Structure formats: C-alpha cells, structure tokens
Amino acid sequence: MKKLKTAIIGMGYIGVSHIDAVRRIAECELYAVADANRELAQKKAKLYGVPRCYDSIETLLADPDIEVVHNCTPNNLHTAVNKAIISSGKHLLSEKPLALNYNEAKDLLEHSQKNPASLAAVNFNYRMNPMVQEMRRRIAKGDTGDVLAVSGCYLQDWLLYDTDYSWRLEPEIAGPSCCIADIGSHWMDLVQHVTGLTITEVMADLRTVFPKRKKPLTQSETFSTNREKAYELVDVRNEDYGSVLFHLSNGAAGVFTVSEVSAGHGCYFQVEINGAKNSLMWNQEQNDRLWIGRRNAENSLLIRDPACLSPEALEHTSLAKGHPEGWNDAFTGNIRSFYRHIAGGKKGKGDFATLEEAARIVKLTEACVESHRRRGWVSIRE
Ligand SMILES: NC(=O)c1ccc[n+]([C@@H]2O[C@H](COP(=O)([O-])OP(=O)(O)OC[C@H]3O[C@@H](n4cnc5c(N)ncnc54)[C@H](O)[C@@H]3O)[C@@H](O)[C@H]2O)c1
Incomplete structure (x- = not known):
C-alpha cells in the first residue's frame, strides 16, 4: 500500500x-515537521527520524512530495494556514477551533468547497472513543428512545493558580473565548455527533475567575506546571469558567459547564443523554465504560469488550478486553478515520468532523460569548 506523506x-x-498518531497509522508516513521555532522542529525531526524539517510554512507547502498537512499552530494562525494548505491542493487536518471567528470560518468553508480535491477535516478527537461510538449507535438505532435532555461538563485544573498562563487567555491569539472555545467546543461537537441533533440556541454565563494573572516574561509550554519567577501582572479578558443552557433541534433541553480552574481534574469530560427509554453516560476519565440507566430495571455498566460492541464502535477499538485503551488511542482513531477516508476514495461522509460541522462550532462559541454579553438567549441561525 502506498502511504500518504504527512x-x-x-x-x-x-x-x-x-x-505519535501518524506513526501508528498504516495509511500514512511522517514525512516532514515544521515550527517557527527552528530548534524545536529540528529536535523533533531528529528524535523521530523525520526526513524533512522546515521553519517556514510557505517552504513546506512548496514541497511537492507532501500530500497531507496537519495544522497544530495556535488559533490565530488557523485561518491563514488552513487556507494556504487547501490552496496548495494538499489534504488538511486542522486542530480545533477551525478559526478565530465565524466570518473567518465561513470564508474557509467556501474556500474548501471551491477546492474539493483537498479533503479538509478538524480534529474533534473525542468522537472516536469506542464507547462514544457505541452511544451514537444506540441512539441512532432507537435503543435509547427520543433524546429528552442532555447534561455534562468538561473540567480541568491547569488554570487554577494566578501563576498559570496561556495564549488561550488572550483574545488576539485565541479568539474571544478561552474555555468554551478550547474545551466546550469538544463537548458541543460530541453531543451533536452522538445525538445527530444540533444545538439551536444558547444562554451562557461566563466567568473570568482570575481577572489578573502573572504572565511569565519568557514563554512557557502549554499545560506547564513550572512557575516562572519573572512575570508581569496582566488583565485577563477571556473566561476560565462557564456554564451554558441550550436547546437541541428536537426541542430537548441541555446544560453543560466548562472549567479550567477545577482542582483535581485533568480531562473530566462527561456527557449524559437522558432518553425516553434509558440514559447513557460516558466520562473520558474512565473512558472504557458506558453507564446505562433504566427506570424499572437494573442499571448496568458496559465495559469495552470487542465481543459486546456494535460494528461502528468495533471499528475504533483494537485491543482485547482487559487491555485498557485511552485518550491517545481515541485521538489516533480519529486521525485514522480521516486517512482511511482518503485512502478509500473519499466515499460518503467520514465519522471525523467536517469543515462545515467545525464552522458551526465556531458559530456556537461566538453565540455563547454574545449571550453572556447580552445576558440572554441567542439563537443560531442557519
Ligand atoms: N484536539 C485536542 O484535544 C487539542 C489539545 C490541545 C490543543 N489543541 C489545539 O492545537 C492548537 C495548538 O495548541 P498547543 O497547545 O499545541 O499550542 P502550543 O503553544 O503548545 O504549540 C503551538 C506551536 O506552534 C508553533 N508556531 C507558532 N507560530 C507558528 C508559525 N507561524 N509557523 C509554524 N509554527 C508556529 C509554536 O512555536 C508552538 O511550538 C490550538 O489550536 C489548540 O486549540 C487541540
């Protein structure tokens, strides 16, 4: 099999x-890496034996051997870099959020539609956890009944101290939201993916728990716990906590909380779907389990076991029961589904997030910010 050069x-x-993901996927090979920090790019290229290394995006895109490009730059570069990748005719896998704002996202979507040879997707990686796919399958088959209500949260603690800092807090780099755009985007995407419904209106209450933070004078790594000694005290404009009430396209009600200031949580991503027949609940921190709640029968816990999963979930799991898979496996599974779609001739719609779906998440994020500002409901016009 000819491998796609990534x-x-x-x-x-x-x-x-x-x-890590690309090195585990049979359909592709890691061919080049790039970073504006030349030393960092060279270090990674040497460590992983990557044939080519670049410090300029333009030079990388001019390399005719490269067929697929992953965009893992900060949010403010997504639109320009994604556009350039699509224009180059190479396939694009962009990190979320798709763009800084909906105008940019719409522009990118139109650009992608004019360049159909380049397949474009966005990395909403939680979709491809096998137990998430199991939820999706059960809801689609009608086993859960009509969706009545949805609730959950995504909690982390990496911004708990005023000495914690990230470009995600700066609107110029991250866009107008920190934790709704950063982790709420994953939560909203997953709910729409598993229910097959869309979020049609939102009412958000956002908080900047630390309105001032100590920004290190030298750049520190994302999620770093190193406390820099030299800092400047800066005003923080983006939120580090938020709760959102929402309505789904079938009229069902929903609510979620996102927080990056919740001590003890690294990736507490929980979704509960209450259906007319039963409830389903999944939590990323115990991601091999799916809780099934019933009114007049015993509740049960389905533990990931290839022998018990639907064909859709089975496609995204590889180890036997009792051999835990985790965050990295689902992450790889999402990227693998993108490559399989290209290798299979791009038939139908893959399970990964399309640009259209990702653009809608940008719209929802913007609606949450607008709702908070206006202190009221904001509907998402199509
Ligand atoms: N899917 C997920 O679960 C997930 C998790 C974390 C981050 N992300 C997304 O990934 C993106 C990157 O986040 P991160 O945490 O890795 O950020 P980061 O700051 O750790 O890394 C960004 C890298 O991009 C490089 N860079 C900046 N400008 C560049 C340019 N012009 N050309 C080439 N390289 C450039 C920086 O030097 C840095 O090494 C964000 O959009 C974020 O939302 C997604």
Whole structure:
C-alpha cells in the first residue's frame, strides 16, 4: 500500500500527539515537521527520524512530495494556514477551533468547497472513543428512545493558580473565548455527533475567575506546571469558567459547564443523554465504560469488550478486553478515520468532523460569548 506523506506544522503540546498518531497509522508516513521555532522542529525531526524539517510554512507547502498537512499552530494562525494548505491542493487536518471567528470560518468553508480535491477535516478527537461510538449507535438505532435532555461538563485544573498562563487567555491569539472555545467546543461537537441533533440556541454565563494573572516574561509550554519567577501582572479578558443552557433541534433541553480552574481534574469530560427509554453516560476519565440507566430495571455498566460492541464502535477499538485503551488511542482513531477516508476514495461522509460541522462550532462559541454579553438567549441561525 502506498502511504500518504504527512507534514505536521506546530511542534508544541498537541503537535507531539499528532506525531505519535501518524506513526501508528498504516495509511500514512511522517514525512516532514515544521515550527517557527527552528530548534524545536529540528529536535523533533531528529528524535523521530523525520526526513524533512522546515521553519517556514510557505517552504513546506512548496514541497511537492507532501500530500497531507496537519495544522497544530495556535488559533490565530488557523485561518491563514488552513487556507494556504487547501490552496496548495494538499489534504488538511486542522486542530480545533477551525478559526478565530465565524466570518473567518465561513470564508474557509467556501474556500474548501471551491477546492474539493483537498479533503479538509478538524480534529474533534473525542468522537472516536469506542464507547462514544457505541452511544451514537444506540441512539441512532432507537435503543435509547427520543433524546429528552442532555447534561455534562468538561473540567480541568491547569488554570487554577494566578501563576498559570496561556495564549488561550488572550483574545488576539485565541479568539474571544478561552474555555468554551478550547474545551466546550469538544463537548458541543460530541453531543451533536452522538445525538445527530444540533444545538439551536444558547444562554451562557461566563466567568473570568482570575481577572489578573502573572504572565511569565519568557514563554512557557502549554499545560506547564513550572512557575516562572519573572512575570508581569496582566488583565485577563477571556473566561476560565462557564456554564451554558441550550436547546437541541428536537426541542430537548441541555446544560453543560466548562472549567479550567477545577482542582483535581485533568480531562473530566462527561456527557449524559437522558432518553425516553434509558440514559447513557460516558466520562473520558474512565473512558472504557458506558453507564446505562433504566427506570424499572437494573442499571448496568458496559465495559469495552470487542465481543459486546456494535460494528461502528468495533471499528475504533483494537485491543482485547482487559487491555485498557485511552485518550491517545481515541485521538489516533480519529486521525485514522480521516486517512482511511482518503485512502478509500473519499466515499460518503467520514465519522471525523467536517469543515462545515467545525464552522458551526465556531458559530456556537461566538453565540455563547454574545449571550453572556447580552445576558440572554441567542439563537443560531442557519
Ligand atoms: N484536539 C485536542 O484535544 C487539542 C489539545 C490541545 C490543543 N489543541 C489545539 O492545537 C492548537 C495548538 O495548541 P498547543 O497547545 O499545541 O499550542 P502550543 O503553544 O503548545 O504549540 C503551538 C506551536 O506552534 C508553533 N508556531 C507558532 N507560530 C507558528 C508559525 N507561524 N509557523 C509554524 N509554527 C508556529 C509554536 O512555536 C508552538 O511550538 C490550538 O489550536 C489548540 O486549540 C487541540
């Protein structure tokens, strides 16, 4: 099998997870890496034996051998870099959020529609956990009944101290939201993916728990726990906590909380769907389990076991029962589904997030910010 030649731009926190994933996928080979920090790119290229290394995106895109490009740069570069990748005719896998704002996202979507040879997707990686796919299958088959209500949260603690800092807090780099755009985007995407419904209106209450933070004078790594000694005290404009009430396209009600200031949580991503027949609940921190709640019968816990999963979930799991799979496996599974779609001739719609779906998440994020500002409901016009 001919392997697709892959380049990854951005060798920061998530770029390294992309390296791991690409090295595990049979349909592709890691061919080039790039970062504006030349030393960092060279270090990763040497460590992983990557044939080509670039410090400029333009030079990388001019390399005719590269067929697929992953964009792992900070949010403010997504639109320009994604556009350039699509224009180059190479396939694009972009990190979320798709763009800084909906105008940019719409522009990118139109650009992608004019360049159909380049397949474009966005990395909403939680979709491909086998137990999430199991939820999706059960809801689609009608086993859960009509969706009545949805609730959950995504909690982390990496911004708990005023000495914690990230570009995600700066609107110029991250866009107008920190934790709704950063982790709420994953939560909203997953709910729409598993229910097959869309979020039609939102009412958000956002908080900047630390309105002032100590920004290190030298750049520190994302999620770093190193406390820099030299800092400047800066005003924080983006939120580090938020709760959102929402309505789904079938009229069902929903609510979620996102927080990056919740001590003890690293990736507490929980979704509960209450259906007319039963409830389903999944939590990323115990991601091999799916809780099934019933009114007049015993509740049960389905533990990941290839012998008990639907064909859709089975496609995204590889180890036998009792051999735990985790965050990295689902992450790889999402990227693998993108490559299989290309290798299979791009038939139908893959399970990964399309640009259209990702653009809608940008719209929802913007609606949450607008709702908070206006202190009222904001509907999402199509
Ligand atoms: N899917 C997920 O679960 C997930 C998790 C974390 C981050 N992300 C997303 O990934 C993106 C990157 O986040 P991160 O935490 O890795 O950030 P980061 O700051 O750790 O890394 C970004 C890298 O991009 C490089 N860079 C900046 N400008 C560049 C340019 N012009 N050309 C080439 N390289 C450049 C930086 O030097 C840095 O190494 C963000 O959009 C974020 O939302 C997704």
